[in-house]
Amino acid sequence: MTDETRDWISVGHIDDLPEGRVKTVTARTTSICLVHFDGQWAAMNNHCPHQRGPLGEGSIEKGVDDKCWIRCPWHGWDFDPLTGKPPGGHEDSGQDMYPVEIREGEIFVGIAPEPPHERTVTDVMVETLSNWGVQSVFGMVGHSNLGLSDAIRLAVGDGKMTYFGIRHEGAAAFAASAYGKLTGTPAACLTIAGPGATNLLTGLWDAKVDRAPVLALTGQVQTQVMGPGAFQDIDLLSAFQAVTSFSQPVLGSSNHAELAALACKTAIVEQNVAHLIFPDDVQTNPSDQPASAPEGRVTAAPVIPAQSEIDKAAAMIKSARRPIIIVGHGAYPMRDDIASLAEQMGMPVLTTFKAKGLLPDSHRCAGGVLGRSGTPIASWFMNEADLIIALGTSFSNHTGIERSKEIIQVDHERMQLGKFHPVALPIWGDVGAFCEAIARADCQNPGADDQISELADRWDIWRREKQQRLQEDLGKGIHSFAIFEALGRLVPDNTIFAVDVGNNTYSFGRYLETKGSQRVLMSGYLGSIGFGLPAAMGAWAATQDKAALKGCKVVSISGDGGFGQYPMEFTTAVKYGMNITHILLHNGELGKISKEQRSGEWPVWETDLQNPGFAAFARLCGGHGVKVTDPADIEAAIREALDHDGPALVEIMTDADLV
Known part of the structure; x- marks a missing residue:
């Protein structure tokens, strides 16, 4: 390669490096040991061939032969400051050298033109995540996720992702959990191996128990040192087993696009935590696999309540004088259907704390939050009710739904129905479909109490008390x-x-x-x-x-x-x-x-x-x-x-x- 074909990159000024010193500089992405010795300048590959120790963090020291050498700070290997050759080295051994030019006090190093980017395993996987709708990544770049981080960097540069560098990995998991709760789609959290990964666990448990989709992307030590107890080597598969619905290591022989697709699909469909483990050495392996996309792999899954159950519910509502609706966070997408039914039937709507705002307090049917963090309005209507219609709520003990009341419970997850205690009528189905069916049914009780007027009175009482407080x-x-x-x-x-x-x-x-x-x-x-x-x-x-x-x-x-x-x-x-x-x-x-x-x-x-x-x-x-x-x-x-x-x-x- 001639000097004319090199890229000449400025790496600093001559005043930046005193005589007899070395320094690490970066030319584009190439790490270089810059040397100022014996009135001359030299530049060599910064990585010691032993364990890639940074020569630029070492020093120039006199050896037993009274000759000066650059000494690697990690394990003491020596190299000639101006030629990069080791003691007793042959002509073809030693560090790669780069030409140096001084131009008006500025130091330029000549390096090869940047080669075209070679597609890697993590490029394939990040492109797959993007195809499946992952847009935001919260994380911390570190030594065991650098290949994956670079793939994310390229996606950010292409406008396909946004990256947020956090200060603590626990915050990344909480941010991703909140993103999932709000949107129903996953964000990702990125960490290194060992402590970075374990710092995610609290936030991931928050996502798991509140049914929020999240992707955890953790670095890992190199495959050849996994197991014996290398630096930051812990069994991440076991550590994440209880908190994840999907957790898999990314190996060189894996179907990388498929792993990323299954992680996304699990997080989205199961509204849960999915985890991918990226060994350091696998991240930059070349790959020609095509990325995966969600087309043909996911579908809407409406659950229509059985007509027989709708008929039973309608009969129970028609015989009730004081029916109320209690809604949980899972019912939020059907908020308009719930509001319409409440208005039609004249039923107060109470919410769990997680569902606060589902029906705004400004709505004439709103009764506020029920439970320990709630209002006396909600407590009063709970006490007076003769029928509870529970929609998308999990019956937390903090909410305080009175289980001795007659309860119709509607949920699209069968395991939630009567999970903690029997209910009078469990209905498997989507809350929106239930509301539409009940709205069409003959279930209006002409003898029902006027609870909406009572709601207004109770709000007046509570607002006066708040002002007194x-x-x-x-x-x-x-x-x-x-x-x-x-x-x-x-x-x-x-x-x-x-x-x-x-x-x-x-x-x-x-x-x-x-x-x-x-x-x-x-x-x-x-x-x-x-x-x-x-x-x-x-x-x-x-x-x-x-x-x-x-x-x-x-x-x-x-x-x-x-x-x-x-x-x-x-x-x-x-x-x-x-x-x-x-x-x-x-x-x-x-x-x-x-x-x-x-x-x-x-x-x-x-x-x-x-x-x-x-x-x-x-x-x-x-x-x-x-x-x-x-x-x-x-x-x-x-x-x-x-x-x-x-x-x-x-x-x-x-x-x-x-x-």
């Missing part, structure tokens, strides 16, 4: 109702709320009144602290990917304990310009746990927190941050944060006892 002031901080009353008024009708756990969550469920098409994301069955901010990142990514969510505002809510789990993800939000407003209730303790200790007649112990100024922290991260200590300032602070184009945090000093 504002008068409570123990001198230790702001009442949470003041926060959620203002937030509910100020946020847009299409807001997506990502809610953490703790006192803040209970207050949100109880006090904030939803409107429009608002959605709520939470760590439901797992109830994991730290969910709020990473979930908001996942929700924001979904608003960029999905046409139906374009323009939705994302608001996350946490206490100081929850935010403290993944605070550095605020820098992730800043880096990618995520338009997230975070409402942080700062009371200086794990308030919910303090309450549980007192309730259980335990001493309050080790629930206090040592916190920074979170608003100042947000500003240091490059975002918007404001601190509120006076209730009169809440509205202006929230309004300013909502208007900010980018991540914003409102830190509100609250009283842990006023929830």
